[in-house]
Structure formats: structure tokens, C-alpha cells
Amino acid sequence: MKSKFLYYSLMLLGSIGAFSSCTKDAANTATDTTTTATTSALATAVASTGSIAIASISLSGTTDSLYLVGCMSRHGKKDTVAFSALPAAVGTYLTANYAGYTFTKAFAVKDSLSTITNYIVAIKYNGNIVGLKFAADGTFVSVLEQRIGDDLKHGRRFHEGGPFGDRNGHPRDTIALSAIPTAVSTYFTANYAADTLLHALVTHDSTYVLISKNNGLFATTITPAGSLVKRVQIDNHRGKVASVTELPAPATAYLTATYAGYVFNKAFSISKAGVIQSYDVFITVNNTKYVVVFNAAGTFVAAKAIR
Numbered sequence: 001m002k003s004k005f006l007y008y009s010l011m012l013l014g015s016i017g018a019f020s021s022c023t024k025d026a027a028n029t030a031t032d033t034t035t036t037a038t039t040s041a042l043a044t045a046v047a048s049t050g051s052i053a054i055a056s057i058s059l060s061g062t063t064d065s066l067y068l069v070g071c072m073s074r075h076g077k078k079d080t081v082a083f084s085a086l087p088a089a090v091g092t093y094l095t096a097n098y099a100g101y102t103f104t105k106a107f108a109v110k111d112s113l114s115t116i117t118n119y120i121v122a123i124k125y126n127g128n129i130v131g132l133k134f135a136a137d138g139t140f141v142s143v144l145e146q147r148i149g150d151d152l153k154h155g156r157r158f159h160e161g162g163p164f165g166d167r168n169g170h171p172r173d174t175i176a177l178s179a180i181p182t183a184v185s186t187y188f189t190a191n192y193a194a195d196t197l198l199h200a201l202v203t204h205d206s207t208y209v210l211i212s213k214n215n216g217l218f219a220t221t222i223t224p225a226g227s228l229v230k231r232v233q234i235d236n237h238r239g240k241v242a243s244v245t246e247l248p249a250p251a252t253a254y255l256t257a258t259y260a261g262y263v264f265n266k267a268f269s270i271s272k273a274g275v276i277q278s279y280d281v282f283i284t285v286n287n288t289k290y291v292v293v294f295n296a297a298g299t300f301v302a303a304k305a306i307r
Contacts, residue, residue, distance in 0.1 A: 041153050042149055042152065042153040045152045045153050045155065046067070046152065047074055048074065049067075049069050049070065049152065050069070050070050050071050050072045050073060050074065050076065051067040051068060051069045051070075051071060051147070051152060052067065052068050052071045052072075052078060052107060052120060053065045053066070053067050053149075054066055054067065054068050054104070054105060054122045054129060054131060055104070055122075055129055057148060057163065059148065059162070059163070064148045064149045064150055065148070065149040066129060066146060066147075066148060066149075067146065067147050067148070067149065067152055068120060068122065068131035068144040068145075068146060069144060069145045069146065069147055069152075069260070070133075070142075070144055070145060070260060071107070071109060071118075071120045071131075071133065071144065072109040072117075072118070072120075073111075075111075075112060076109050076110065076111060076117070077109070077110045077111075077114075078107040078108065078109050078110070078120070079107065079108045079110065080105065080106070080107055081106050081107060081108045081119070082106070083103050083106060085106075085108075086106055086119055086121065086134075086138065087119070087134070087136075087137055087138025088138065089134075089137065089138030089139060090119060090121060090134050090138045092138075093134075093138070093140050094121070094123060094132075097303065097304060097305055098123060098125045098130065098305050099230075100125070101123040101124065101125045101130075102123060102124040102125075103121075103123055104122040104123055104124055104129065105121075105122045106119060106120065106121045106122070107119065107120040116136045117136060118133055118134060118135060118136065118141065119133070119134040119135075119136070119138070120132070120133055120134075120144070121133075121134065125288060125305060126203075126205065126288070126307055127205060128204070128286065128287040128288055129146065129286070130143065130286070130288055130305075131143070131144035131146060132144065141258075142257065142258045142259070142260065143258065143259050143260070143285050143286075143288075143290075144260065145157075145260035145261040145285075145286070146164065146261075146286045147164070148162065148163065148164075151164075157261060158261075163287070164261070164286060164287075166263050166284060167261055167263060173201050173202055173203065173265070173284065173289075174199070174200070174201060174265060174266070175200050175201070175202055176200070177197050177199075177200055179200075180200050180208060180210070181208070181224055181226075183224065183225055183226030184208045184210075184222045184223075184224065184226055186226060187222055187226040187227070187228065188210055188212075188220060188222060191228070192212065192214070192218075192220065192231075194214050195212035195213065195214040195218065195220075196212055196213050196214065197210060197211070197212050198211045198212055198213060198217075198241065198243075198268065199211040199243075199265075199266050199282070201265060201282070201289065201307075203287075203289065203307050204287050206224050207221055207222070207223055207224070207229060207307060208221070208222050208223075208224070209221050209289060209306060209307050210222065211234075211266070211268075211282065213241045215236075215238050216233055216234070216235055216236045216237065216238060217233070217234040217235040217237075217241065217268065217270065217280050218231060218232065218233055218234060219231070219232045219234055219291060219306045220232075221306065221307050229307075232291075232304060232306055234280050234291050234293065234304070234306075235270060235278055235280050235293055237270040237272070237277045237278050238270075238272070239270045239271050239272035239273075239277060240270070240271045240272070241268050241269070241270055242268065242269050242271065243266065243267070243268055244267050244268065244269045244279065245267070247267060247279055247281065247294070247298060248279070248294070248296075248297060248298025249298060250294075250297065250298035250299060251279060251281065251292075251294040251298035251299075251300075252298075254292075254294070254298075254300050255281065255283065255292065259283060259285045259290070259292075260285075261285065261286070262283045262284065262285045263283060263284045263285075264281070264282075264283055265282040265283055265284060265289070266281075266282045267279060267280065267281040267282065268280045275296070276296045277295075277296060278293060278294065278295055278296065278301065279293070279294040279295075279296075279298070280292075280293050281293075281294070288305055288307070289305070289306050289307045290303055290304065290305050290306065291303070291304055291306055
């Protein structure tokens with residue numbers, strides 16, 4: 001009797017063990033399948049958008065990858081290249097437009113015949129990653145849109161609360177002139193008393209960019225403590241400065257083609273004797289602020305990263 005009881009007990013334990021093993025294996029399989037599907041979805045998104053992972057980014061305690069979007073065609077190939085291997089025009093452009101930048105990475109993009117079609121260059125400017133595309137001869141083409149891996153995987157350009165949440169078009173970096181901190185306004189007034197303030201922006205690192213006019217248009221960058229970072233003359237046209245909300249069609253087309261995912265901040269026209277001479281447009285691209293200058297017809301004249 002004891003033998004039979006022992007036999008059936010062992011059989012029951014074996015069955016439970018087998019069932020437990022199957023359940024555990026099934027759970028592992030489900031987890032593995034989910035992980036594989038997630039990885040596959042990201043890989044598909046990377047390929048379809050021609051993206052390149054450029055850095056790691058920390059977000060609310062988690063880590064994700066930062067991607068430059070639109071680097072190459074679906075069938076393009078990329079090779080890492082040293083800065084010294086880039087056309088001289090690339091270095092000239094970076095020095096002129098991103099003073100004080102730090103080189104991070106560069107890639108040569110090749111077609112199916114292994115011919116170089118573009119160069120992709122990533123730099124750090126004011127602590128932020130900037131990705132740029134250049135033609136094979138080193139001519140500037142565009143500032144590349146950035147996305148984090150999770151947004152890329154889900155087909156989103158951004159999400160609320162993410163590093164590029166301002167792409168919803170709300171210029172949260174604009175502040176009222178009356179809200180400029182005392183230390184900042186005191187420094188500005190003491191050093192540029194002849195300037196008339198027109199607009200104020202605050203950057204992600206809490207630096208203030210003040211737009212003013214004084215026989216031309218200027219952008220003055222000041223720390224919260226009231227120390228000058230830099231002052232740039234944006235436009236040397238003299239005349240009446242007016243805020244505008246509509247730009248000539250060629251200007252809008254240029255911004256869309258050259259600064260993917262840009263956020264419009266503010267634009268001014270400068271007129272002389274009632275005739276518009278130029279447009280100065282302030283935009284944010286990823287986390288970098290630019291001013292782009294156009295002539296009266298909306299043809300591109302110049303651009304400068306101001307913070």
C-alpha cells in the first residue's frame with residue numbers, strides 16, 4: 001500500500017514539475033518573442049528612415065539611442081571616417097557657423113557602386129548634438145532631424161515630455177521681456193543702452209538670447225548670472241524693423257528642406273522707405289537655435305547658430 005502511495009506521489013510531482021517547466025519555458029519564449037519583435041521594429045524603422053545611431057541619451061532613468069534621420073537611402077552604405085578625411089569645405093563651414101564646436105563622429109555615405117554621395121557629421125555645440133549632411137564636395141546640405149529610438153520605433157517624430165517635445169509648435173522657450181531676470185537685463189542695459197529689445201528666448205541650459213535692434217539686428221546671449229556669452233550682428237540693414245508671421249514661399253520651402261523638424265520662434269522684416277530689404281527668421285532645430293536670413297524675395301542669404 002505504501003509502495004503504491006509513493007509511486008502515485010512521485011508521478012504527481014513529476015507532472016507538476018513538467019507543467020511548471022512548460023509554463024516557465026512558455027513565459028521565456030513570450031519574452032524572447034516580444035524582445036525580438038521590438039528589435040525588429042526598430043531595425044525596420046532605422047532602415048526605412050535612413051537613420052544612424054549617434055549617441056546614447058538618458059531619459060527619466062532609462063537609456064535610449066539618439067538617431068540622425070535621413071542620412072542615406074534605404075540601400076545606402078556608411079563607413080566611419082576621420083575628421084581629417086573630410087573635404088576641407090566641411091571644416092570651414094563648421095568653424096564659421098558653430099564657433100567652439102567639438103567634433104564627435106563622421107560617416108561617408110556610399111551608393112551601390114561604392115561612390116561617396118554624402119558625408120554625415122556629428123558635432124557637439126553648446127553641449128548639444130548637431131547632425132549635418134554635406135555633399136561629396138563638402139557643400140552644406142542640411143541640418144538633420146534627430147529622434148530617440150523609442151519614437152523612431154513607433155513612427156513618432158516626438159512625444160510630449162521627450163527631448164524634442166517642442167516640435168508640437170508651442171514656442172515654450174519664448175519669454176516676455178518683463179520676465180527677463182534682473183541680472184540679465186541689468187547687464188544688457190549697462191552695455192547696450194542704445195539697443196531696443198524686441199524678443200527674448202531662454203535655452204535648455206537656461207541661457208538667455210535677447211534680440212534687439214540698433215542700426216541692424218543683434219542677438220546677445222547672456223548667462224542667468226549676467227555674464228556675456230556672445231553678441232552677434234544678425235543683419236546690418238538699417239531701417240524699420242517689424243515682426244512678421246508670414247514669409248515668402250521660397251523662404252518657407254528652404255526652411256522645410258534644410259532644417260527638418262524645425263520650430264518657428266520669431267521673424268522680423270527690415271524695411272527702408274517702405275520697401276522690405278530682408279527677413280530674419282529665428283528657429284529651433286532639435287535643441288539648437290538658429291537665425292536664417294533671406295532677402296526680400298525669400299532667397300536664402302545666410303544662417304548662423306546662435307546658441
